[in-house]
Amino acid sequence: MFFQITKAATPLTGCRRQLILRSLSSSTNNIQIEVDNKTGFATVSMNRPPVNLLNLELINSLTRSMKEMEQNKSRGIILTSTSNSVFSGGLDIKELYRPDVQRLREFWTAFQDMWLAWYGSAVPTAALINGHSPAGGCVLATCCEYRVMLPKFTIGLNEAKFGLVPPPVVRISFKNVLPLRIAELALCQGKLFTSNDALNIGLIDELAKTKEEGYEKCVKFLQTFRKVDPVARSLTKQQFRGKDLDDLRKGKQKDLNDFVEHVTQDDIQMRLGLYLEQLHNRKKK
Numbered sequence: 001m002f003f004q005i006t007k008a009a010t011p012l013t014g015c016r017r018q019l020i021l022r023s024l025s026s027s028t029n030n031i032q033i034e035v036d037n038k039t040g041f042a043t044v045s046m047n048r049p050p051v052n053l054l055n056l057e058l059i060n061s062l063t064r065s066m067k068e069m070e071q072n073k074s075r076g077i078i079l080t081s082t083s084n085s086v087f088s089g090g091l092d093i094k095e096l097y098r099p100d101v102q103r104l105r106e107f108w109t110a111f112q113d114m115w116l117a118w119y120g121s122a123v124p125t126a127a128l129i130n131g132h133s134p135a136g137g138c139v140l141a142t143c144c145e146y147r148v149m150l151p152k153f154t155i156g157l158n159e160a161k162f163g164l165v166p167p168p169v170v171r172i173s174f175k176n177v178l179p180l181r182i183a184e185l186a187l188c189q190g191k192l193f194t195s196n197d198a199l200n201i202g203l204i205d206e207l208a209k210t211k212e213e214g215y216e217k218c219v220k221f222l223q224t225f226r227k228v229d230p231v232a233r234s235l236t237k238q239q240f241r242g243k244d245l246d247d248l249r250k251g252k253q254k255d256l257n258d259f260v261e262h263v264t265q266d267d268i269q270m271r272l273g274l275y276l277e278q279l280h281n282r283k284k285k
């Protein structure tokens with residue numbers, strides 16, 4: 001058993017959720033899952049302070065949570081974070097910098113599996129983007145079927161800005177959400193959109209003033225499937241996304257080899273090192 005059910009106060013006071021399912025899978029407790037016992041919807045909160053960086057363990061927890069909720073026939077999932085300012089800061093670049101190649105391979109395979117699980121999930125999903133959501137954070141949000149974002153944060157695929165080429169698994173869900181030309185330009189510019197701009201281009205579906213309001217908007221979206229046959233709904237989604245899913249399943253090994261080859265190049269390692277240093281020194285200026 002991967003979760004234990006406990007009664008506890010919810011981090012979203014005033015909301016109806018009652019049960020907290022806490023991940024026991026890792027000693028770091030990097031995911032919290034709460035189920036609203038009225039709607040049956042689960043809220044999955046990333047909980048890896050300070051900025052929910054996607055390291056191997058958090059990525060594996062996200063995959064396992066999705067599998068567990070599918071097995072439990074969850075009726076809908078809201079993905080969010082326990083932070084007040086960051087949804088997810090994206091991949092933990094420390095996983096890519098001066099890596100142990102075996103762990104790097106394991107890391108990218110885990111990322112592929114997480115993407116397959118969330119992009120192809122049978123359960124309907126909504127992202128409650130309650131903070132900044134660059135790169136890997138944007139990938140997670142765009143894997144979901146609906147996005148509600150709080151104001152004054154940023155979202156997008158900024159890899160080009162620090163010298164990385166976003167591989168297909170990073171680009172696909174972004175491309176699925178945006179008009180092709182906007183997606184191409186944004187990728188090439190490494191652009192991060194403000195919440196307002198993200199709404200204007202369709203990268204998110206709604207803005208909400210508070211996390212509580214955002215939660216209610218996600219619930220409202222998930223309830224639109226209430227009268228739809230769940231099997232027909234999930235097969236329709238999976239078939240609609242089928243080519244993308246099949247392409248990755250079939251090309252997994254090549255994608256992994258390309259990733260490792262690219263990331264371990266001296267030039268890329270130098271850029272990653274500089275970027276880490278820049279992030280570390282940002283606040284000292």
Ligand SMILES: CCCCCCCCC/C=C/C(=O)SCCNC(=O)CCNC(=O)[C@H](O)C(C)(C)COP(=O)(O)OP(=O)(O)OC[C@H]1O[C@@H](n2cnc3c(N)ncnc32)[C@H](O)[C@@H]1OP(=O)(O)O
Binds near residue numbers: 089134137165166258
């Ligand atoms: C063909 C195949 C091709 C393959 C080519 C491979 C492509 C792979 C695709 C890559 C996808 C990615 O997601 S790459 C990751 C992209 N992510 C980003 O660029 C986000 C960078 N971070 C930020 O902008 C900010 O940190 C932000 C998230 C807004 C939060 O700001 P805050 O002020 O709240 O917090 P900070 O003080 O900045 O950050 C807290 C600490 O976390 C560190 N930190 C922040 N982001 C980090 C990160 N992504 N990785 C590591 N460490 C990070 C900071 O240095 C701080 O550590 P200390 O210094 O110790 O205090």
